[in-house]
Amino acid sequence: MRRRTAGVPAEALAVAAPIVDAVRARGESALREHAERHGDVPAGGPLFLDRAELARALDGLAAGDRTRLERVAARILTFAEAQKRALNAVTVTVPGGAAGHWIAPLERAGCYAPGGRYPLPSSVLMTAVTARAAGVKEIWVTSPKPGPMTLAAAAIAGADGLLAAGGAQAIAALAFGAGPVPPCDVIAGPGNRYVTAAKQLVAGRVAIDMLAGPSELVVFADSTASPAVIAADLLAQAEHDPDALPVLVTLDPAQPDCVDKELARQLGNLPSAEVARAALANGGVVVVASVEEGISACDALAPEHLELCLQDSAAVAPLLGNYGALFIGSGSAEVLGDYGAGPNHVLPTAGTARSKGGLSVYTFLRVRTWLRIDDSAAARPLVEDAAWFGRVEGLEGHARSAERRLD
Numbered sequence: 001m002r003r004r005t006a007g008v009p010a011e012a013l014a015v016a017a018p019i020v021d022a023v024r025a026r027g028e029s030a031l032r033e034h035a036e037r038h039g040d041v042p043a044g045g046p047l048f049l050d051r052a053e054l055a056r057a058l059d060g061l062a063a064g065d066r067t068r069l070e071r072v073a074a075r076i077l078t079f080a081e082a083q084k085r086a087l088n089a090v091t092v093t094v095p096g097g098a099a100g101h102w103i104a105p106l107e108r109a110g111c112y113a114p115g116g117r118y119p120l121p122s123s124v125l126m127t128a129v130t131a132r133a134a135g136v137k138e139i140w141v142t143s144p145k146p147g148p149m150t151l152a153a154a155a156i157a158g159a160d161g162l163l164a165a166g167g168a169q170a171i172a173a174l175a176f177g178a179g180p181v182p183p184c185d186v187i188a189g190p191g192n193r194y195v196t197a198a199k200q201l202v203a204g205r206v207a208i209d210m211l212a213g214p215s216e217l218v219v220f221a222d223s224t225a226s227p228a229v230i231a232a233d234l235l236a237q238a239e240h241d242p243d244a245l246p247v248l249v250t251l252d253p254a255q256p257d258c259v260d261k262e263l264a265r266q267l268g269n270l271p272s273a274e275v276a277r278a279a280l281a282n283g284g285v286v287v288v289a290s291v292e293e294g295i296s297a298c299d300a301l302a303p304e305h306l307e308l309c310l311q312d313s314a315a316v317a318p319l320l321g322n323y324g325a326l327f328i329g330s331g332s333a334e335v336l337g338d339y340g341a342g343p344n345h346v347l348p349t350a351g352t353a354r355s356k357g358g359l360s361v362y363t364f365l366r367v368r369t370w371l372r373i374d375d376s377a378a379a380r381p382l383v384e385d386a387a388w389f390g391r392v393e394g395l396e397g398h399a400r401s402a403e404r405r406l407d
Contacts, residue, residue: 007350008197008211016168016197023172028179034169040115040144041164048180049151049162057151066152072340073125073156079342080133080361087362094371096379101369105135106207108182109364110174111159112189115144115166117275118240120190121153126344127189127359128157134364140181142170166191171198175206188359190346209359213349214243216304217334218323220294220316223252225309229330230255231262233307234283235276236335242278249286249297251310256285295319302353305334324353376405 022030028047035041058066084103091100111127114120124141131139141154144166154162163170163181171191177183187199188209199208217237219230234246248259263280267273288294295316298306302322310316313329320326324347327334338345346359373379383402390398 008200009193012193012197013201016171016194017201019168020172020175020198020201023169023178024176027177031165031169031173031178034167035144035165038144038167038169040166040169045164047164049146049164050180051155051160054151054155054159054162057148058155060148061152065149069121069125069149069153069156072122073129073153075340075342076125076129076344077133079344080130083361084133084365087365087367094373094379095382096375096377097371097373099369099371101367104366104368105137106185106364106366107136108138108184108186109136109140110171110181110184110187110206111139111141111157112166112170112174112187112191112195113141113143113146113150113153114189114191114195115146115150116192119143119145119147119150121147121149122339122345123189124150124153124159125157125340126346128154128159130344130359130361131186131188131364132158134361136364138182140174140184142166142174144170166195168194168198168201171195171202175202186364188346188363209346209363210348210352210356212304212346214245215240216245216247216301216349217307218247218249218298218301218303218305219307219309220249220298221252221255221309222250222311223255224311225255225330227255227258227262228266230259230309231266233334234259234280235263235266235270236333237305238276238279238283239270239272240275240279242275243282244279245303246279246283247286247301247303248284249288249294249301251288251291251294253287256287259285291316298323302351304347304349304353305337307332307334322351322354324348324358373405379405 019034036043041047087103089102091098109131113123128139128141139159140161141159142163142165143150146164173181174184174187186207190212196211200211215237219233221230238244238246286297288297299322304324306323307327308316309330317328325337337343344359348356383405386402387399
């Protein structure tokens with residue numbers, strides 16, 4: 001099993017940097033140049049699609065497809081709105097007045113949806129619906145070679161427009177603006193290594209959700225788990241990308257052989273078998289002697305996705321510390337999270353789940369603090385403490401500023 005480390009490959013940064021610089025300097029002309037060169041859009045083709053064009057794509061969908069897109073979007077919205085309600089304004093008493101915070105959405109969001117090997121309209125919903133739930137006023141989706149389903153998902157999510165471009169050029173356009181696309185306050189969404197490199201390069205100019213790498217799944221199982229189900233779940237993750245990381249942590253020493261047989265059988269008729277086989281070579285099996293040892297192994301891996309296929313998954317779940325998203329019990333397939341049970345599928349990878357959660361409504365919100373002093377006499381202890389600290393730190397001007405409030 002190949003251990004993952006966070007960070008963007010130097011090669012990807014070297015490729016992305018001149019593209020980002022070109023779009024920053026020349027805007028739409030550089031964006032088009034690189035979008036056409038990388039096959040995002042045909043020569044002279046439309047780069048920017050407005051709300052009316054997105055609506056036409058939605059109207060052109062088969063009724064069943066539209067119903068399913070809307071149903072998934074509604075579940076994502078319900079979950080995001082519940083998250084937002086969990087974060088409230090705060091007011092506390094301080095000497096002579098009060099302090100607190102207010103919650104405010106960011107003004108503009110850029111939402112990236114991959115369009116390469118597997119176009120992901122689901123990522124349009126995960127990012128743009130969540131941004132809209134946060135209260136973001138202007139939302140732009142970007143995706144290379146967008147098909148009708150991607151355009152329709154952008155319409156359902158309430159996007160203000162879509163940029164038909166991908167890669168570093170799209171991230172730079174969202175960060176610095178190009179044509180009708182304004183400079184955004186935050187960029188969110190998964191992408192390949194060049195997208196991730198560009199996000200790192202613009203992170204000083206704009207907020208980003210995370211630097212996400214190839215997909216990861218750890219299945220923690222015991223002898224009660226079905227080898228066929230485990231194999232299906234590992235393959236579902238493996239087919240994402242040749243660099244994906246599928247891992248089995250098991251309490252049953254006999255289980256790996258059974259899972260291997262199922263993997264071989266299921267690969268026989270899997271259309272994405274070539275990609276999945278490459279990804280399986282990255283992964284592996286960890287046999288543990290106890291649940292406690294299994295928990296330690298899972299926490300050390302800190303995977304993007306963690307499935308519990310255990311006799312008592314619900315009891316083990318609260319004991320785990322590091323994961324992007326947790327799936328409790330054999331019925332809770334990771335793919336149900338991918339496709340709109342409610343929680344977001346844009347998640348930390350490469351061990352960064354030790355310190356970071358996945359994309360959520362909080363990605364698009366700001367917590368802004370305030371202070372109000374109404375009674376200067378009652379505030380004397382606060383003023384005196386501030387003056388003392390100013391002099392401790394050698395900042396006499398700070399001390400004098402505080403003490404002016406005693407005059």
